[in-house]
Amino acid sequence: MPGKQELKQQVLEWIDSYEDNIVGYLQDLIRIPSVNPWFFTESGASKEQDVQRYLARHLESLGGEISLWEADADELKEYEGRAGYYAGRDFTGRPNLAAVFPGSGGGRSLLLTGHVDVVMAGSKWSKDPFGGEVAGGNIYGRGTVDMKGGMTAMIKALEAVIASGGKLKGTVTVGSVVDEEAGGMGTLDFIHQGYRADACILTEATNLSIAPLCRGILWGKLIIPGRSGHIEMPQGDWRTGGAVDAIDKTALYLQHFRRLNEDWRVRKQHPLLPIPCQLLVAQVHAGEYPTSYANRSEIVFNAQYLPSERDEKNMGGQVKREIEQFIRTVAETDSWLKENPPQIEWKIDADCGETDVNHPFIEACTSVLRELEIEPVVQGQSSHTDMGWPINVGIPTINFGPGEPRLAHQSDEYLPISELILATKAIALTIIDWCQVEEEQP
Amino acid sequence: MSNMKAQEDVFRWIDEHEDEIIGVLRDLISIPSVNPWFFDEPAPSKEKELQEYIASRLSRLGADIEMWEPNADKLAKYEGMAGYYPGRDFTGRPNLAATFKPRDGIDGGKSLLLFGHIDVVKAGSRWTKDPFAGEIEDGKLYGRGAVDMKGGVAAMIMAVEALLRAGYQPAAPITVGTVVDEEAGGMGALDFIDHGYRADACILTEPTSLAIAPLCRGILWGKLTLHGRSGHIEMPQGDWRTGGAVDAIDKASLYLEHFKRLNADWAQRKKHPLLPLPCQIYVAQLDAGEYPTAYANKAEIVFNAQYLPSERDEKLVGGHVKREIEEYVASVAATDAWLKENPPEIEWLVDADCAETDAAHPFVSLCVDSLQQIGEEGKIEGLCFHTDMGWPVNVGIPTINFGPGDPRLAHHSDEYVPVQEVIAATKMIALTILNWCKEKEE
Numbered sequence: 001m002p003g004k005q006e007l008k009q010q011v012l013e014w015i016d017s018y019e020d021n022i023v024g025y026l027q028d029l030i031r032i033p034s035v036n037p038w039f040f041t042e043s044g045a046s047k048e049q050d051v052q053r054y055l056a057r058h059l060e061s062l063g064g065e066i067s068l069w070e071a072d073a074d075e076l077k078e079y080e081g082r083a084g085y086y087a088g089r090d091f092t093g094r095p096n097l098a099a100v101f102p103g104s105g106g107g108r109s110l111l112l113t114g115h116v117d118v119v120m121a122g123s124k125w126s127k128d129p130f131g132g133e134v135a136g137g138n139i140y141g142r143g144t145v146d147m148k149g150g151m152t153a154m155i156k157a158l159e160a161v162i163a164s165g166g167k168l169k170g171t172v173t174v175g176s177v178v179d180e181e182a183g184g185m186g187t188l189d190f191i192h193q194g195y196r197a198d199a200c201i202l203t204e205a206t207n208l209s210i211a212p213l214c215r216g217i218l219w220g221k222l223i224i225p226g227r228s229g230h231i232e233m234p235q236g237d238w239r240t241g242g243a244v245d246a247i248d249k250t251a252l253y254l255q256h257f258r259r260l261n262e263d264w265r266v267r268k269q270h271p272l273l274p275i276p277c278q279l280l281v282a283q284v285h286a287g288e289y290p291t292s293y294a295n296r297s298e299i300v301f302n303a304q305y306l307p308s309e310r311d312e313k314n315m316g317g318q319v320k321r322e323i324e325q326f327i328r329t330v331a332e333t334d335s336w337l338k339e340n341p342p343q344i345e346w347k348i349d350a351d352c353g354e355t356d357v358n359h360p361f362i363e364a365c366t367s368v369l370r371e372l373e374i375e376p377v378v379q380g381q382s383s384h385t386d387m388g389w390p391i392n393v394g395i396p397t398i399n400f401g402p403g404e405p406r407l408a409h410q411s412d413e414y415l416p417i418s419e420l421i422l423a424t425k426a427i428a429l430t431i432i433d434w435c436q437v438e439e440e441q442p
Numbered sequence: 443m444s445n446m447k448a449q450e451d452v453f454r455w456i457d458e459h460e461d462e463i464i465g466v467l468r469d470l471i472s473i474p475s476v477n478p479w480f481f482d483e484p485a486p487s488k489e490k491e492l493q494e495y496i497a498s499r500l501s502r503l504g505a506d507i508e509m510w511e512p513n514a515d516k517l518a519k520y521e522g523m524a525g526y527y528p529g530r531d532f533t534g535r536p537n538l539a540a541t542f543k544p545r546d547g548i549d550g551g552k553s554l555l556l557f558g559h560i561d562v563v564k565a566g567s568r569w570t571k572d573p574f575a576g577e578i579e580d581g582k583l584y585g586r587g588a589v590d591m592k593g594g595v596a597a598m599i600m601a602v603e604a605l606l607r608a609g610y611q612p613a614a615p616i617t618v619g620t621v622v623d624e625e626a627g628g629m630g631a632l633d634f635i636d637h638g639y640r641a642d643a644c645i646l647t648e649p650t651s652l653a654i655a656p657l658c659r660g661i662l663w664g665k666l667t668l669h670g671r672s673g674h675i676e677m678p679q680g681d682w683r684t685g686g687a688v689d690a691i692d693k694a695s696l697y698l699e700h701f702k703r704l705n706a707d708w709a710q711r712k713k714h715p716l717l718p719l720p721c722q723i724y725v726a727q728l729d730a731g732e733y734p735t736a737y738a739n740k741a742e743i744v745f746n747a748q749y750l751p752s753e754r755d756e757k758l759v760g761g762h763v764k765r766e767i768e769e770y771v772a773s774v775a776a777t778d779a780w781l782k783e784n785p786p787e788i789e790w791l792v793d794a795d796c797a798e799t800d801a802a803h804p805f806v807s808l809c810v811d812s813l814q815q816i817g818e819e820g821k822i823e824g825l826c827f828h829t830d831m832g833w834p835v836n837v838g839i840p841t842i843n844f845g846p847g848d849p850r851l852a853h854h855s856d857e858y859v860p861v862q863e864v865i866a867a868t869k870m871i872a873l874t875i876l877n878w879c880k881e882k883e884e
Contacts, residue, residue, distance in 0.1 A: 251698040283731030383676040
């Protein structure tokens, strides 16, 4: 039985010599187009199942105890109003997967988790989005960054430890869930099933930085009423039936949102985040015909919130109220909007979580990176990940994974092979350090 | 001025035949002569059926009928001028001229062109009445085209008919000209004038709420495309020079602010004593962004800008004003580093021309007098929107717009014209014929 340092050396060598195998594994995953059915234009069977079966076969061959089950929305009713719960969502043919590798005892347990669904390919690709092509040291394809690269790294890390003869004291659980890209119900269900650990790595793409927090994300649609009328003709006051230009009211809100963002820029910062929370307008649609004042305007916005801003349900309720109040305050300044108040439809509340940066698990992760001669960067994730539920049930969780998160959901999404390999190594060493291994008594 | 007996006879005939006059209007509305530009699928236009109805009615009264289909190739010399659209197909879409010549040759009177279009826009949604039934309720006649402009066409046809059936003959030629394709560019009117029809004066019976309108405004539709660069809205974005995202909605907001500034300037500079409001550039449609997690890649702004007859270029269209707007858009872009290198683009969609007849012209005074004779105020006011008056004026025919109906109801659901306005317009036009063309009792 090798000593710990010797084992680490063997694991790193295994990973180097199995580079092609690791790349091939990711290519296999990319070639199964496990697009979240939320993006389907026609109904069809989800390919999430095919990825889960592929992973299950492999993890079973490594000695994992496999559970593969479909989430049942009715069983999750108690989470009404909380993150990831969508009443009545159908998970037929969309199983979650857990592979438990029991430790021999005395170590700390670790959960390695991620999602297997991807967003639709979209347009403007110069490569086959489901081909897994390798060019210039990069692997291209939908999901290379978000997050089949991370899935590959965590599974191959565990395989490297096992193949190198490591006997883990702490239990390692590999959790692979569906439906992250349309709400996170897969993760909610996974945690509901009772899977727990002393720490968790969610292998979302972080560019190999350690992300002990993410931000919550709100999507809202603001509907601003106007009153249509001939744009070339005299229009009386709105009180006597005159037209009201919804685009003019839109300009008012765009201005005021800039003002709000000035305020948020100061108030909504976090020492581990590179940017403050903002309310940013992503879509505007107004007007129907060049001769009419716009009858209404729809503004879709994306607002971020900090873990410290969560409400009693660990969600963005307080921030929603803050935004609603701001929109009302602006409406109060305008006689038409005062009597015809804009409406907000909340589309998404993607939750967040935060692990104390001083937790020993983070120390364990940073020391592994130093061992690999990577200067550790501890930085929060500006976007949402599924880390909320593990943290909610008390599992110290970080995001750590290969890939540039800005490439997620973009055309020509790609992952540098060197980063995939480094992530695999870092996770493997973390498994050894955190879970501990049986060593020969000297 | 007219002899009182003729006026009394003709007015009495109109009063006694109110039902017949309104019946003609209902017949016109019941033929759904929707401009094929609005068709979802290709189909024969009903414009021809309507022209045949008018031809047959006026032919029975003794008119010389000419009905012909415009030929786009023959109009190629008008390239760059109002109403010319290369290659437009007028198969089954004839123009019509019905000319009443004095039996004994011209005898002291002046010739008159009564002019209008018989195409209508599509019915659209939200009607509470059948748009093609001509239903009457509370003295209002409902239907697509009641205002724009079958009310006017009915009034001008029945004014001639009233005169003839009351036993009078004009001393100078009267031409009733009805054209197709006004609602999609005005090529019917261009062709009618190119065909050689001329007169000493012209009434275009577009709806004016019974005011005399010796001018209209030119209308430009343009689409301003602002380029941004898409990127993840929740993530840090570097400077655009190093590949960072650029928010096209932010640039759209910049232009909305600047257009307000331009409008303040235009409000001073672009006025006309006969117009109730200055020319402005208004944004009618704003569309930007595709997905709540991405900065908008581009923004499209459709605007409607009006111009005065005095602003026309050498081709009698809005070229000068287009240049002015283009320069303004470029000057705003010059204030922004990104826009300077990625200039916005303007696509010109419509240039609907305009014209002006001197308000001091004797024909205008005569029309005012006719209006006062039927108990109206005789108001002279320019039209804020475009009509087909440009081509008659361009070839030297003093032209006014005058017709029943509130132009603000044009193109709207539940478009209606007050029955009494149609009758009043019929009387005013009949009286104008008597006074301008001079009558001879049979």
